Amino acid sequence: MTENQEPVILFDQKAASAYDKRWAKLAPTRDALHLLIRAILSDLPANARVLCVGVGTGSELMDLALAFPEWQFTVLDPATPMLNVCRQRAEEGGITSRCTFHEGYLDSLPVSDQFDAATCLVVSHLILRPEERRRLFHQIALRLRPQGVLVNSEIAYDTSSPAYQSILNAWLQMLRAAEIPEEDIGKMRASLGREVAVVPPQEVESILGSGGFDTPTRFFQSLLIHAWYSRRTSSDQKS
Helix, strand or coil: CCCCCCCCCCHHHHHHHHHHHCHHHHHHHHHHHHHHHHHHHHCCCCEEEEEEECCCCHHHHHHHHHHHCCCEEEEECCHHHHHHHHHHHHHCCCCCHHHHHHHHCHHHCCCCCCCCEEEEEECCCHCCHHHHHHHHHHHHHCCCEEEEEEEEEEEEECCCCHHHHHHHHHHHHHHHCCCCCCHHHHHHHEECCCCCCCCCCCHHHHHHHHHHHHEEEEEEEECEEEEEEEEEECCCCCC
8 A cells, every 4th residue: 555545544542452253253264375376375485575565454564474484574454453453463373573664655664675476365455446546556567576475365356247247146145155244234235436546457457567466367356356366577677
């Protein structure tokens, strides 16, 4: 996230502390994605440096740090309460010495920091304008080494497709099965297309390409959530 792309931050410390418990029943979906991310990133150097953009409470950080004990992480989030929870989890997991915590937006992270890989999970769909989303990915690319890997995920679907209503209904049923309150499900439904961008996966891939990444490869789908991996282009990046 960059500062002029600022989404509304809805988390106070109480909400941030309850976040993981709230979504606990959807953990199998998250764990499946993490399994695939570990496989995709497994050929990084033993001492790889990884940037986690919009890290939230740190689920992907904890998963990768435990799987790859020599990796170093810079974790970034503008929401202080969420970053506090992430820091607490890192302390409890004994990985704090391998983490740099950066409270703020991507613009405030020096471009001179060159990372082997970056994650940006369920973040970019909070940016509605395609040009601003392209800028987010470009700012990530600036901080990656040439051929560095980005793994990103977001809500994406062709809303004009005959299958969209069916997949949306399944997504809502999944939220009910996870015991998310009906009022909150209604708010999430209303946010789609208004506060959360919902565009076809092919458009996400086009935005990634224009943001500085080669051949985005879609490797995961869980109803509305899709995930890709791609590599920073070898050509020089310009800010």
